[in-house]
Amino acid sequence: MSQQQPQGAMWAGRFESGMSDALRAISFSLHFDRKLLPYDVRGSQAHARSLGRLGVVSPDEVESIVSGLEGILSDVLEGKDLFLPSDEDVHMAVERVLSDRVGAPGRKLHTGRSRNDQVATAFRLYVRDNCRRIHGQLLSLQRAVLDIARERKDTVMAGYTHMQQAQPVTLGHYLLSLYFALERDRARFLQARERAGRNPLGAGALAGSAFPVDRRAVAAELGFDGVTENSIDAVSHRDWTLEFLSACAILGTTLSRYAEDFVTWSASEFGYVTFSDRYTTGSSMMPNKKNPDGFELARGKCGRLVGNLTALMTTVKGAPLTYSRDLQEDKEPVFDSAETVSVLLGIFDGALRDAKWHPDRMKSRLTDLLLATDLADYLVEDGIPFRDAHHLVGALVGEATRSAKGLLDLPDSAWQDLPGGLSMRGKLSFESSLARRNIEGGTGPVSVANQLAAAGASLAKADAIQAELDKGGF
Numbered sequence: 001m002s003q004q005q006p007q008g009a010m011w012a013g014r015f016e017s018g019m020s021d022a023l024r025a026i027s028f029s030l031h032f033d034r035k036l037l038p039y040d041v042r043g044s045q046a047h048a049r050s051l052g053r054l055g056v057v058s059p060d061e062v063e064s065i066v067s068g069l070e071g072i073l074s075d076v077l078e079g080k081d082l083f084l085p086s087d088e089d090v091h092m093a094v095e096r097v098l099s100d101r102v103g104a105p106g107r108k109l110h111t112g113r114s115r116n117d118q119v120a121t122a123f124r125l126y127v128r129d130n131c132r133r134i135h136g137q138l139l140s141l142q143r144a145v146l147d148i149a150r151e152r153k154d155t156v157m158a159g160y161t162h163m164q165q166a167q168p169v170t171l172g173h174y175l176l177s178l179y180f181a182l183e184r185d186r187a188r189f190l191q192a193r194e195r196a197g198r199n200p201l202g203a204g205a206l207a208g209s210a211f212p213v214d215r216r217a218v219a220a221e222l223g224f225d226g227v228t229e230n231s232i233d234a235v236s237h238r239d240w241t242l243e244f245l246s247a248c249a250i251l252g253t254t255l256s257r258y259a260e261d262f263v264t265w266s267a268s269e270f271g272y273v274t275f276s277d278r279y280t281t282g283s284s285m286m287p288n289k290k291n292p293d294g295f296e297l298a299r300g301k302c303g304r305l306v307g308n309l310t311a312l313m314t315t316v317k318g319a320p321l322t323y324s325r326d327l328q329e330d331k332e333p334v335f336d337s338a339e340t341v342s343v344l345l346g347i348f349d350g351a352l353r354d355a356k357w358h359p360d361r362m363k364s365r366l367t368d369l370l371l372a373t374d375l376a377d378y379l380v381e382d383g384i385p386f387r388d389a390h391h392l393v394g395a396l397v398g399e400a401t402r403s404a405k406g407l408l409d410l411p412d413s414a415w416q417d418l419p420g421g422l423s424m425r426g427k428l429s430f431e432s433s434l435a436r437r438n439i440e441g442g443t444g445p446v447s448v449a450n451q452l453a454a455a456g457a458s459l460a461k462a463d464a465i466q467a468e469l470d471k472g473g474f
Helices: 021-027 030-054 059-077 090-102 104-108 115-151 171-195 215-222 231-236 239-266 293-317 325-354 359-364 368-381 386-402 421-427 430-435 445-472
Strands: 156-161 164-170
Touching: 030 059, 030 090, 030 115, 030 215, 030 325, 059 090, 059 104, 090 104, 090 115, 115 171, 115 231, 115 239, 115 325, 115 445, 156 171, 156 359, 156 430, 164 171, 164 368, 164 430, 171 239, 171 445, 239 293, 239 325, 293 325, 368 386, 368 421, 368 430
Parallel strands: none
Antiparallel strands: 156 164
């Protein structure tokens, strides 16, 4: 075990011996929290300006700190390796490099703040920025889905329950179900962004800074909506990260369920859709294979997203207030979920835009048993109680199944047991079934047209929201 203290450790004054290798291995976080670098730099620049307004640092020192931080960010983004193995985390690494470059002003930067509120500030900025970015990706996917739904609004296909053909719907109606599910996912990321929208800088370690920095001015500079109301709350809780992870996990389940359908529909037994070579893979053994790996991985990654949420909920549930080092474990699940969701949205967006749909194949798979509910409804309209109508039609369906015939192919004698059966048989068609379902939200052509209009209007509003988010940066 090495007991040598890392040179220049910011907290070394209290200690006589150094950190063990074992503790360093579990404690140091620079290898993953360096993702917070841009956000830490922005937070530190705002803090420096705040100290300057108080007169704690001079205008020249503020300029030295701000430009020094900008230089560090630029160098790292250009690929320069400025950090050392002895740097515990990105925040202390930046402060060390800054002090090396600008001298005494760099050592004044941490005045009036703790790593607790510093980290919380950078992390909130990261979450808000990724909510903005994911919101934009969701918009792009929704636009792709809406375009296909418009194109396929009249494409008739079987709707399924229990993986069995149930009633006729249109492909456009089905895809609109994805659009509106994504609409709720999109709203969740906006809500998560808002929940992370309070500036914790100035909370200090737990009791608040002794220097009367203008927290609201800092909040405005960093794009926050306001300041945290309580310093203990500001550094203790990570509910805003849980909300972000929850939004990611729920989106993951949305994508996973539709991925399951798309994988099934691409199988030769269905043949409803063909995905482009860009979003499929082959087999190392079988030359004939074309596998929908992108959607299969989307199903698999859903477990990862749910796991990240579960992991952090488990971490924070027993952490005592205010701050405990347990909270270092909040970063990796959030980083991983943000990156995973981004990749999945890109796959769905591109794969659906490139997809080739096969309406003739969908039509060929329709069976007239899909019209059984319509037949029962016709009987109800003639005054027969629904349960009786259900039983009568069920008996007719049973006869068709036993004779391996379609419902409409049964002889006249089979239909004569139904009151007005022969005339009702002439009314049954997939087109008439759809036309009867123009109730708000239904699969009828008028209803689908209204859904398309509502989706287009919501997309326009969301575009305006995204423009404002992009204008504001974080």
